Amino acid sequence: MDTVKIYTNIIKDNMNRPEKVNKLINFGLTAAYYYVSFFKDKRIPKSLHYLNKYSIKSIKDSLANPQNSAWVNLFAPSEFLIAMDIKPLFIEAYSSFMSGFFIEDYLIDTAESRGMSNTLCSYHKTFIGASELNILKKPKFMMTTSMICDANIPTFKYLSKKHGVPLYIIDIPYKYSKDSVVYVKKQLLEVAEKLEEVFNRKLDIDKLREVVKTENKIRALMKEYLNYAGEKRFIPTMTFEMYMLFASHVFIGSKEVLHFYEMLVEDIKRAPERSGKSIFFIHLLPIFEKNFKDYFNFSDKFHIAGSDLNYDFVDEIDENDPFKGIAEKLILNSFNGEINRKVARIKELIEKIKPDGIIQFCHLGCKQSMGGTFIIKNLASEVGIPFLYLDGDCVDKRNNQEGQNRTRLEAFLEML
Amino acid sequence: MIGYVCKYTPVEIIEAFGEKPVRLDPGYKSYEHAEALIHSNMCSFAKGVLENIIENNIEEVVLTACCDSIKRLYDVLKDKVKFIHLLDLPRKKGPLAIDLFYNEIIEFIEAYQAFKNKNFAEENLLKILESKSFNKDKQSTESIAILGARLKDDVIEKITNSCTAKVINFTCTGEQRVFNIEAKDNLLKSYAESLLNFTPCMRMAEDRSKLINKEFKGIIYNTIKFCDFYSYEYAELKSKADLPLLKVETDYNDSNSGQILTRIDAFLESTGIKKMEKQKTKKGYFVGVDSGSTSTNVVIIDENKDIISYSIIPTGPKALESAFKAFEIALKNAGLQERDITSIVATGYGRVSIPFADRIVTEITCHGKGAFFVDNAIRTVIDIGGQDSKVIRLDDSGNVIDFVMNDKCSAGTGRFLEVMARTLGISIEEMAKVQREVKENITITSMCTVFAESEVISLIAQNKDQRDIIHALNKSIASKAISLVDRIGRKGKYMMTGGVAKNQGVVYAIESRLGEKLIIPFEPQIIGALGAALISLEGK
Numbered sequence A: 001m002d003t004v005k006i007y008t009n010i011i012k013d014n015m016n017r018p019e020k021v022n023k024l025i026n027f028g029l030t031a032a033y034y035y036v037s038f039f040k041d042k043r044i045p046k047s048l049h050y051l052n053k054y055s056i057k058s059i060k061d062s063l064a065n066p067q068n069s070a071w072v073n074l075f076a077p078s079e080f081l082i083a084m085d086i087k088p089l090f091i092e093a094y095s096s097f098m099s100g101f102f103i104e105d106y107l108i109d110t111a112e113s114r115g116m117s118n119t120l121c122s123y124h125k126t127f128i129g130a131s132e133l134n135i136l137k138k139p140k141f142m143m144t145t146s147m148i149c150d151a152n153i154p155t156f157k158y159l160s161k162k163h164g165v166p167l168y169i170i171d172i173p174y175k176y177s178k179d180s181v182v183y184v185k186k187q188l189l190e191v192a193e194k195l196e197e198v199f200n201r202k203l204d205i206d207k208l209r210e211v212v213k214t215e216n217k218i219r220a221l222m223k224e225y226l227n228y229a230g231e232k233r234f235i236p237t238m239t240f241e242m243y244m245l246f247a248s249h250v251f252i253g254s255k256e257v258l259h260f261y262e263m264l265v266e267d268i269k270r271a272p273e274r275s276g277k278s279i280f281f282i283h284l285l286p287i288f289e290k291n292f293k294d295y296f297n298f299s300d301k302f303h304i305a306g307s308d309l310n311y312d313f314v315d316e317i318d319e320n321d322p323f324k325g326i327a328e329k330l331i332l333n334s335f336n337g338e339i340n341r342k343v344a345r346i347k348e349l350i351e352k353i354k355p356d357g358i359i360q361f362c363h364l365g366c367k368q369s370m371g372g373t374f375i376i377k378n379l380a381s382e383v384g385i386p387f388l389y390l391d392g393d394c395v396d397k398r399n400n401q402e403g404q405n406r407t408r409l410e411a412f413l414e415m416l
Numbered sequence B: 001m002i003g004y005v006c007k008y009t010p011v012e013i014i015e016a017f018g019e020k021p022v023r024l025d026p027g028y029k030s031y032e033h034a035e036a037l038i039h040s041n042m043c044s045f046a047k048g049v050l051e052n053i054i055e056n057n058i059e060e061v062v063l064t065a066c067c068d069s070i071k072r073l074y075d076v077l078k079d080k081v082k083f084i085h086l087l088d089l090p091r092k093k094g095p096l097a098i099d100l101f102y103n104e105i106i107e108f109i110e111a112y113q114a115f116k117n118k119n120f121a122e123e124n125l126l127k128i129l130e131s132k133s134f135n136k137d138k139q140s141t142e143s144i145a146i147l148g149a150r151l152k153d154d155v156i157e158k159i160t161n162s163c164t165a166k167v168i169n170f171t172c173t174g175e176q177r178v179f180n181i182e183a184k185d186n187l188l189k190s191y192a193e194s195l196l197n198f199t200p201c202m203r204m205a206e207d208r209s210k211l212i213n214k215e216f217k218g219i220i221y222n223t224i225k226f227c228d229f230y231s232y233e234y235a236e237l238k239s240k241a242d243l244p245l246l247k248v249e250t251d252y253n254d255s256n257s258g259q260i261l262t263r264i265d266a267f268l269e270s271t272g273i274k275k276m277e278k279q280k281t282k283k284g285y286f287v288g289v290d291s292g293s294t295s296t297n298v299v300i301i302d303e304n305k306d307i308i309s310y311s312i313i314p315t316g317p318k319a320l321e322s323a324f325k326a327f328e329i330a331l332k333n334a335g336l337q338e339r340d341i342t343s344i345v346a347t348g349y350g351r352v353s354i355p356f357a358d359r360i361v362t363e364i365t366c367h368g369k370g371a372f373f374v375d376n377a378i379r380t381v382i383d384i385g386g387q388d389s390k391v392i393r394l395d396d397s398g399n400v401i402d403f404v405m406n407d408k409c410s411a412g413t414g415r416f417l418e419v420m421a422r423t424l425g426i427s428i429e430e431m432a433k434v435q436r437e438v439k440e441n442i443t444i445t446s447m448c449t450v451f452a453e454s455e456v457i458s459l460i461a462q463n464k465d466q467r468d469i470i471h472a473l474n475k476s477i478a479s480k481a482i483s484l485v486d487r488i489g490r491k492g493k494y495m496m497t498g499g500v501a502k503n504q505g506v507v508y509a510i511e512s513r514l515g516e517k518l519i520i521p522f523e524p525q526i527i528g529a530l531g532a533a534l535i536s537l538e539g540k
């Protein structure tokens, strides 16, 4: 039995003792942190190594001090939190880590036994399960947006009621207009007020501006990175493309993320030239799926060209009026609104990156993503790039039909 | 006509255009067209709507930005119908939200004007709204609430017809659409506001707990596969458990299936609001007919509740013929004629197709009744029949207070054992012999009959001892039964009924999982019919 399995079993045996499990999870994260710090994998570029550590640390930080933390989702405007030094914990990240510890099945079963639908997205079920078992200590605040994903509002409403923790829902309209910006901006002002009240500290508007400025610098670097993404072989494993979500979303605007992108651009310049076939991913990468792991991680035959999720907003935010700027950023997200927006973004990206193939892994329960599969397939055939979609689950490993997927994935890769 | 799905659709605007709004209510069993256009794991309602639009060539559609499924439905339909419009729908109330929605309505009007080359007249709208103004009918009668995801119109109608209480439909299909427009000078804006003031659906940011009235006789909670919104509220209601609550899980299009209607009927019966015909007779002989999917059973009792005779025959292809036959045999055994019978109650799957019955009652109520009559210490009935299984919870007076039924598959039923007996090449009787000692403790991991069968085949190929395989199969049935029991919580004493109760091996396997003895009635297959006969006598 390997170490992770032993660790998993210890956690599972203690599920009725939340305090202990909480400690065990903290221990697991600490161990992971030190592991990556001391055993540097030579194949991993410096920047990604830094990102790896930063991501683990950010989860650890918010778990270690729930009283200074807020639960959010991937798309929530964490700029406010960063400016106020509040530690965000986002659902998608926590659940991925629990899947990494192999305890997602237990947490999901718990959520389902409390009445959650078994067709609900497993990122949400895992998180709810952990919170039902009190493994997750309640935070001081919760914040979610209504955009992109149906699960957010009900999950946060449920958790907020259950734990008696204040929640702010930011309703993001589907269409962009002057009025919709006003509508969101007003809510963002309310969020700020609420945060000041709950955490009993002031939001320094200059600090917020600083965060937005950093964010703009980061987006400029992202663009620079993309210029090389088509020519180089860079991302060594699927997990790193997913770790990038920490940097492109929740923690964008922090000094550390700026540092990361600076290193990233340097690293990719030095990376080996593109060789083998490169695959562009739509939305998520199945980091725990065995076939994908076998084919993509540290492979010189196939490499990961990127995912559109990391580039769902690429413009500048208005630094003078950050509230308005952030409101625009939220509404104009390429995943929000009609699918045409998303299709246009994917088109831009693949024109730049010129991948050899496109894969969409349809995560069970994620309707915003799989609902567009056939439209993206059309786009792919228009631009003449082979496209494959596969069904499965990025968190709940039990939902992956590995045998079936293997044949289809292999046939697709052979075809390229 | 303009097809729509959401209650927040500006239906009255469509009417003011002189067009006919039609709420799409699909009832498809297959999604041939839809699944060519959209991924099959989308919510089945959205797929049904898509199928409906394509199949019936619906040319004009108005949607709201309700959920991810509907948004993608819009994307898919965009170049497939002549007119399609999506209105964004704020999740909050308040002046800014009203402004947004008002703009959306204006945008819709403009788009439709351009499409139809027709002008919109506000006077028309005003007239329509006035005709739908509030009438305060204060009915303080008993009521039952339907919450959760949208429930089909015909199911709502069936519930309304079969219960004595007022049915309040809080789902997407239930809005009353009454308006109280005061600011006539800005009609469209007040209209936008009143739409946003409709009973909030789960998609909205607003807290919905105010909808739950402690006076409800019960709540029927509907959920739809791949619809995320509603399970949370169910979980919350369930954890409070202060009102009788029934969860139905459908894929929308099958929500009027027999299984679901049976469960709803049983729920209405257990909450005491089921419509019942008047019963007067109290003398003579009383019959219960249980027309099950595998066997048809009849019990005749006299006015002292003594069993005079019974019969059990396999159900043939025609439920009615089998019922006649079983009835005749029971009459003959009792030495009675049909005219001696005072009243007949039918139950079981085939109950609706028995014309000579005076009343029909669900098998859930009947099993509860029969079990409690045999032993009034019973609090849990585990019924495993040929094609389904259920667990029923009784209170101290023998009323059904909760129940669960297995899913639509044959896992954990008599059918499962039959298939396995065939695979093993032995008779079902042989298989039922006591299995206490095992050489090797094998576990069959698949619950599904098809997969379990291939597991058994590979066990045979590995030369495993037949008795050990049977033991493993019994354990598998037991674990399915225990999972049903655990869904309503454990409480003794337990009675096991149905054909499978005659299988000693299964009985032992369940007992060892429960850690308690099961009461097995002298003839486990007739408990449902006995309950029906008792109801026939008591008239309730």
Ligand code: SF4
Pocket: A092, A121, A122, A123, A124, A148, A149, A150, A151, A363, A365, A366, A367, A368, A369
């Ligand atoms: S995977 Fe899809 S459904 Fe799940 S959290 Fe992300 S957007 Fe929502």
Ligand code: SF4
Pocket: B005, B006, B007, B008, B064, B065, B066, B067, B089, B171, B172, B201, B202, B203
């Ligand atoms: S859930 Fe709400 S928004 Fe969606 S269709 Fe129903 S009423 Fe409309």
Ligand code: SF4
Pocket: B043, B044, B045, B046, B066, B067, B068, B069, B070, B149, B150, B224, B226, B227, B228, B229
């Ligand atoms: S049932 Fe749920 S997922 Fe389906 S269309 Fe309605 S709200 Fe959307």
